[in-house]
Amino acid sequence: MKLRLLKDFLFNKISSLLLLCSFLAISLIFIILIYKSIPLLEYQNIGSILSQSVWSPLKGNFGFLPFIMGTAWVTIISLCFAVPLCLLTSIYLVEYAPDKLRKIVLPLINTLAALPSVLYGVWGVLFIVPLMGEYIAPLFGIVSSGYSVLSGGIVLAVMIFPIMISIIVEVLHTIPKELKSASLSLGATKWETIVKVNIKKAKPGIIAAIVLAISRALGETIAVLMVCGNIPKVPQSIFDAGYPIPALIANNFGEMMSIPLYDSALMFAALLLLIIILAFNLIARVVLNKLEKNHND
Amino acid sequence: MYSYPNIEKQQTENITSPLSTPHLQIKNLNVYIDEKHILKNINLEIPNNSITSIIGPSGCGKTTLLKTLNRLLDDSKNIQITGSVLVNGEDIYAKNAEVTHIRKKMGLLSQRPFPLPMSIFDNIAYGPRIHGEHNKKILNQIVENQLKNVGLWEEVKDRLHHYASQLSIGQQQRLCLARGLAVNPEIILGDESTSALDPISTQTIENLLVDLKKDYTIILVTHILRQARRVSDYIAFIYNGEILEFGKTEEVLLHPRNEITQQYVKGFIS
Numbered sequence: 001m002k003l004r005l006l007k008d009f010l011f012n013k014i015s016s017l018l019l020l021c022s023f024l025a026i027s028l029i030f031i032i033l034i035y036k037s038i039p040l041l042e043y044q045n046i047g048s049i050l051s052q053s054v055w056s057p058l059k060g061n062f063g064f065l066p067f068i069m070g071t072a073w074v075t076i077i078s079l080c081f082a083v084p085l086c087l088l089t090s091i092y093l094v095e096y097a098p099d100k101l102r103k104i105v106l107p108l109i110n111t112l113a114a115l116p117s118v119l120y121g122v123w124g125v126l127f128i129v130p131l132m133g134e135y136i137a138p139l140f141g142i143v144s145s146g147y148s149v150l151s152g153g154i155v156l157a158v159m160i161f162p163i164m165i166s167i168i169v170e171v172l173h174t175i176p177k178e179l180k181s182a183s184l185s186l187g188a189t190k191w192e193t194i195v196k197v198n199i200k201k202a203k204p205g206i207i208a209a210i211v212l213a214i215s216r217a218l219g220e221t222i223a224v225l226m227v228c229g230n231i232p233k234v235p236q237s238i239f240d241a242g243y244p245i246p247a248l249i250a251n252n253f254g255e256m257m258s259i260p261l262y263d264s265a266l267m268f269a270a271l272l273l274l275i276i277i278l279a280f281n282l283i284a285r286v287v288l289n290k291l292e293k294n295h296n297d
Numbered sequence: 298m299y300s301y302p303n304i305e306k307q308q309t310e311n312i313t314s315p316l317s318t319p320h321l322q323i324k325n326l327n328v329y330i331d332e333k334h335i336l337k338n339i340n341l342e343i344p345n346n347s348i349t350s351i352i353g354p355s356g357c358g359k360t361t362l363l364k365t366l367n368r369l370l371d372d373s374k375n376i377q378i379t380g381s382v383l384v385n386g387e388d389i390y391a392k393n394a395e396v397t398h399i400r401k402k403m404g405l406l407s408q409r410p411f412p413l414p415m416s417i418f419d420n421i422a423y424g425p426r427i428h429g430e431h432n433k434k435i436l437n438q439i440v441e442n443q444l445k446n447v448g449l450w451e452e453v454k455d456r457l458h459h460y461a462s463q464l465s466i467g468q469q470q471r472l473c474l475a476r477g478l479a480v481n482p483e484i485i486l487g488d489e490s491t492s493a494l495d496p497i498s499t500q501t502i503e504n505l506l507v508d509l510k511k512d513y514t515i516i517l518v519t520h521i522l523r524q525a526r527r528v529s530d531y532i533a534f535i536y537n538g539e540i541l542e543f544g545k546t547e548e549v550l551l552h553p554r555n556e557i558t559q560q561y562v563k564g565f566i567s
Contacts, residue, residue, distance in 0.1 A: 099374070179411045181369055182473065186424035186480050187401030190372075196423070201414040 033274065036267035043261055049268070055232040062265045064272065066232045070149065070242035071276075073235050074224055075217045077153025082160050083210060089161075090168035091194055106169065113162035121226035124155035129227055137239045147229035149242035155223050160213040167212065171205030172198060204291045211284040218277050221246035245273045318386060320345050320483055320514045321366065326380035328358075328365055328538075330373070335361050337538045339380070343484075343531075348506060348515040350529035350546075352522065354567055358538040359518040363486050366516070367403040368396050384484070401428065404477025404513075406490040410469035412461035413476075417453055420461045420472055424480035443475040447505055467498025474505065485509065487517040491524065503528050522562060526550055534558045 044062060052063030093102050133146025175198055183193040229241025249269050256263040321343040328336040336358050343349050351359050364370045366382060381388040389399045413420050421440045444450040449471050461472055491499040506515055507528055519525050525532055532549040534542040542549055542558045553559045560566050
């Protein structure tokens with residue numbers, strides 16, 4: 001009898017200890033990154049680090065603006081492609097597609113999520129980059145190598161399709177049939193019902209899907225690095241090359257000890273990425289809580 | 298197009314003189330779901346401006362019958378429907394029948410209230426807006442009229458722009474009724490509309506329906522015999538997808554002709 005109680009007690013303690021471990025891991029990453037960034041922060045003040053656009057480590061110039069803007073451009077472009085496409089795909093799959101098609105397509109989309117990102121990168125280099133450089137950019141009278149934030153955005157959009165579609169499909173499935181019936185029985189068409197009722201009801205879930213997708217997009221490294229061009233300049237148009245933060249770290253960490261302060265600058269880049277993603281998730285959580293409260297009260 | 302409520306109500310009143318043909322006639326209706334014969338050769342004429350209850354054991358096809366009346370089964374899979382449902386003499390299963398037009402004529406009150414994810418005002422204005430009414434004054438008037446119609450106006454007039462989900466469940470069901478009435482239906486379909494409500498809200502809805510029958514033809518699906526007795530003028534008893542008995546409430550409940558109906562009203566089968 002006592003042994004059973006002891007087991008129960010131990011299990012409780014051990015599991016809370018494990019929880020503490022995972023929390024510690026994140027805290028440690030944070031602390032170490034801050035510690036490693038201190039030399040750079042002592043050398044240059046944070047305002048100028050974030051706002052300057054000159055990046056020449058050899059001369060001691062560490063302006064992060066090109067990387068912040070590179071990340072922003074690629075992420076926003078990917079969302080511009082992914083959000084409407086995923087939303088419409090999910091609506092089609094849930095509301096219109098025949099059962100058979102849905103049963104084939106959904107597992108296929110989930111398989112896309114399992115592909116290693118380097119494959120997407122290769123596809124981007126072999127297909128998207130030439131397409132942009134040779135066909136799309138000339139349409140606008142622009143000369144571009146094709147290695148651009150647009151290419152990065154498109155490759156990234158395809159990479160976040162699976163996660164977005166599978167979450168939005170789940171969310172749309174949870175909408176009660178009777179709610180749709182209520183709208184239909186007032187004489188609304190199916191499309192009116194979808195736009196005015198289904199999407200409205202699913203809004204918190206759709207936003208959650210977008211947030212998860214953005215978190216993935218912000219951190220995606222290899223595929224984006226392969227197609228973005230990696231020039232540390234603030235992009236002026238979608239056909240310009242960009243240099244997102246994760247690509248900066250991945251491309252340069254091998255030589256980071258060779259130049260003074262370079263290691264500290266790269267650690268600061270990592271810290272910046274971590275803070276952007278944390279802040280973004282935090283804001284999204286607050287917005288979602290507010291939305292859900294409105295819906296459920 | 299949508300027109301101002303009172304005008305259409307007057308038209309409705311003219312149509313529904315006692316001698317006029319029934320709003321709703323069901324002829325040789327058969328419904329198969331997954332090749333199972335759910336409704337068998339249903340023939341019914343629903344009397345105008347009265348409440349007709351459809352009673353019967355669970356799983357006998359009551360709700361399916363109700364859903365065939367406003368073509369809500371259209372979207373379900375593996376469904377086959379034969380026969381006809383005439384609304385004002387027009388077959389809603391005819392090839393050229395337009396489904397949104399048909400549904401607009403029938404307000405549906407489901408088992409549980411399902412307020413649309415928007416404000417109280419927008420819930421009621423939803424139907425009229427869809428049918429093309431965007432004049433703010435008229436919409437305000439419709440919302441006020443319909444909320445008064447279901448006795449909700451005094452309770453919510455100060456919070457019309459709050460989320461409808463903030464109302465109590467009884468209030469929500471009245472809101473759903475008002476929402477249905479806002480598109481000027483001729484027929485109200487209730488699918489066990491009080492089964493999720495507390496006794497007081499149930500009574501409120503029942504009284505409302507009794508009040509509303511002067512303007513509308515009402516069909517209620519219920520499995521509560523006492524409710525059928527309280528509110529309905531006519532009763533149709535369905536068993537295994539067949540209508541075994543149809544008649545005035547007292548006749549069906551007190552002097553049922555069919556043996557199975559007898560057993561049902563006495564409580565031997567449920």
